[in-house]
Amino acid sequence: MKLDSQRLKKDFPILQQQVNDEPLIYLDNAATTQKPAAVLDALQMYYETSNANVHRGVHTLAERATNQYEAVREKVRQFIHANETAEVIFTRGTTTSLNWIARSYGEANVFEGDEIVLTYMEHHSNWIPWQQLAKKTGAILRFIPLLESGELDLKAAEELIGGKTKIVAVSHCSNVLGVINPITELAEMAHQAGAVVVVDGAQAVPHMPVDVQELAADFYTFSGHKMLGPTGIGILYGKRHLLEQMEPVEFGGEMIELVEEEDSTWKELPWKFEAGTPNIAGVIGLGAAIDYLSTIGMEKVHIMEQELIAYLWPQLEKIDGVTMYGPTDPAVRTGVVSFNLEGIHPHDVATAMDMEGVAVRAGNHCAQPLMRRLNLQSTVRASFYLYNTTEDVDKFVAAIQAVKEFFQYGTL
Amino acid sequence: MALSKLDQLYRQVILDHSQHPHHEGTLEDSTDQIELINPSCGDVIQLQLRIEEDRVQDIRFSGHGCTISRASASMMTDVMIGKTKAEAFELTQGFSELVQGKEVSDVEALGDAALLNGVAKFPARIKCATLSWKALEKALAAAGQDEN
Numbered sequence: 001m002k003l004d005s006q007r008l009k010k011d012f013p014i015l016q017q018q019v020n021d022e023p024l025i026y027l028d029n030a031a032t033t034q035k036p037a038a039v040l041d042a043l044q045m046y047y048e049t050s051n052a053n054v055h056r057g058v059h060t061l062a063e064r065a066t067n068q069y070e071a072v073r074e075k076v077r078q079f080i081h082a083n084e085t086a087e088v089i090f091t092r093g094t095t096t097s098l099n100w101i102a103r104s105y106g107e108a109n110v111f112e113g114d115e116i117v118l119t120y121m122e123h124h125s126n127w128i129p130w131q132q133l134a135k136k137t138g139a140i141l142r143f144i145p146l147l148e149s150g151e152l153d154l155k156a157a158e159e160l161i162g163g164k165t166k167i168v169a170v171s172h173c174s175n176v177l178g179v180i181n182p183i184t185e186l187a188e189m190a191h192q193a194g195a196v197v198v199v200d201g202a203q204a205v206p207h208m209p210v211d212v213q214e215l216a217a218d219f220y221t222f223s224g225h226k227m228l229g230p231t232g233i234g235i236l237y238g239k240r241h242l243l244e245q246m247e248p249v250e251f252g253g254e255m256i257e258l259v260e261e262e263d264s265t266w267k268e269l270p271w272k273f274e275a276g277t278p279n280i281a282g283v284i285g286l287g288a289a290i291d292y293l294s295t296i297g298m299e300k301v302h303i304m305e306q307e308l309i310a311y312l313w314p315q316l317e318k319i320d321g322v323t324m325y326g327p328t329d330p331a332v333r334t335g336v337v338s339f340n341l342e343g344i345h346p347h348d349v350a351t352a353m354d355m356e357g358v359a360v361r362a363g364n365h366c367a368q369p370l371m372r373r374l375n376l377q378s379t380v381r382a383s384f385y386l387y388n389t390t391e392d393v394d395k396f397v398a399a400i401q402a403v404k405e406f407f408q409y410g411t412l
Numbered sequence: 413m414a415l416s417k418l419d420q421l422y423r424q425v426i427l428d429h430s431q432h433p434h435h436e437g438t439l440e441d442s443t444d445q446i447e448l449i450n451p452s453c454g455d456v457i458q459l460q461l462r463i464e465e466d467r468v469q470d471i472r473f474s475g476h477g478c479t480i481s482r483a484s485a486s487m488m489t490d491v492m493i494g495k496t497k498a499e500a501f502e503l504t505q506g507f508s509e510l511v512q513g514k515e516v517s518d519v520e521a522l523g524d525a526a527l528l529n530g531v532a533k534f535p536a537r538i539k540c541a542t543l544s545w546k547a548l549e550k551a552l553a554a555a556g557q558d559e560n
């Protein structure tokens with residue numbers, strides 16, 4: 001395992017640098033991941049050899065760009081095991097995907113008195129679109145509570161999800177607690193109630209095998225930049241029969257079939273949702289990222305991360321004054337580790353760690369409601385990925401010790 | 413070791429202010445109050461002020477914050493109490509320039525807060541340092557309007 005991540009790290013030019021005179025240890029992967037040379041090369045190559053607009057030219061470059069663009073759609077389909085490419089829509093990212101579902105599917109299917117069920121651990125981007133939908137329609141938001149362990153309370157979920165539920169929107173993995181949620185069970189509850197399940201997979205797809213059909217997800221969303229790809233590209237997966245009944249959220253070129261002065265018809269799936277010139281280079285880069293991940297294998301990526309956490313966890317537990325959040329059971333957690341140091345504000349921890357070359361995040365991680373539930377203002381978050389080695393873990397632990405010593409009298 | 417660089421930011425006086433802040437608490441007879449949030453970290457500061465006869469007569473602060481924001485709030489109250497509104501506003505501008513690494517004509521006037529000049533080398537923390545000063549600036553502006 002050690003050798004693997006050490007070897008992989010060499011593929012990432014940005015990780016070869018020093019920060020504040022120390023080798024960079026990048027542990028902010030839940031925010032965004034670094035890009036391997038293969039992805040950077042694919043972007044460069046695309047602009048050098050194939051750049052043209054897609055779906056609207058007969059010349060050679062236009063054909064080449066279109067083929068490459070559509071080939072990535074097929075790659076994504078295979079990667080998440082969708083039934084067909086028509087169910088794979090390119091968006092700007094998870095946030096855009098979730099907004100579109102709330103706007104299009106939500107506004108057509110949710111009415112006054114209906115219920116939308118979320119969980120208390122949702123990221124703001126899987127919270128506010130539903131909050132706004134509820135405000136607009138008069139629907140009611142309900143929240144699945146968490147157990148002490150940070151896992152979802154499934155008994156409570158069973159009671160919450162019922163006849164009035166129209167949508168269950170839940171993250172596959174939490175960006176704060178690192179918990180993996182039981183999507184299949186929640187989907188079954190939703191479907192028995194006649195509701196659809198919308199999954200925020202931003203923290204799952206980069207880290208483990210995802211099969212949207214096995215999960216029985218009706219909608220599934222994720223971002224390219226959190227899985228070694230470029231920013232500005234993401235995926236909205238939806239079951240065909242749902243996407244078919246949905247109206248596009250954006251209108252313009254590329255998504256139309258026939259335009260008359262007063263009315264228009266839309267292209268078929270998936271293009272009816274892709275108005276305007278898309279992020280073609282972003283799509284190409286995402287394709288290269290998927291190739292990179294597939295070569296390693298997502299099962300292996302998941303195991304590597306679990307082994308790394310298994311190596312880290314007991315060391316963290318041993319440090320006096322460290323409180324960790326989220327499940328202790330490695331079977332239900334990812335490489336996201338949130339913690340606090342007693343008496344030291346997370347911001348001070350993050351600044352101090354930065355001086356040691358260790359990049360971690362401090363804050364509420366776009367999850368203010370969760371922070372309130374946990375009675376916290378903020379946490380420090382270290383999030384690991386496939387290029388993080390056991391040496392990185394050692395340096396991270398040493399940095400925590402150093403920070404503790406520096407602020408030995410606390411900062412609060 | 414790289415942590416020694418931290419000394420530029422976390423000077424002893426700053427740590428002292430953070431651990432034993434001046435004017436933390438609430439004011440019974442406040443005339444103005446304000447709450448400001450640092451959205452990047454969720455830190456919150458509440459200021460209660462007594463502004464009378466065009467002067468900041470008293471201030472108390474409360475809320476949650478890191479070392480830098482607590483120390484800065486404590487130092488801000490030290491220097492502001494007794495100042496006229498115009499003087500207070502002037503000081504907020506001076507402090508804002510200080511933490512951005514700009515030349516400030518009268519550094520002395522900022523009192524202990526002058527020691528926060530190290531923040532300029534930690535741009536991610538400028539917002540922590542300025543939170544209480546921005547809160548005061550807003551409160552002064554609002555107080556100004558009430559009277560007009």
Ligand SMILES: Cc1ncc(COP(=O)(O)O)c(C=O)c1O
Nearest residue numbers: 093094095123125175200202223
């Ligand atoms: C769980 C979760 N959902 C949604 C998002 C939003 O992703 P993006 O900013 O790429 O749209 C993030 C990332 O910040 C996340 O961690």
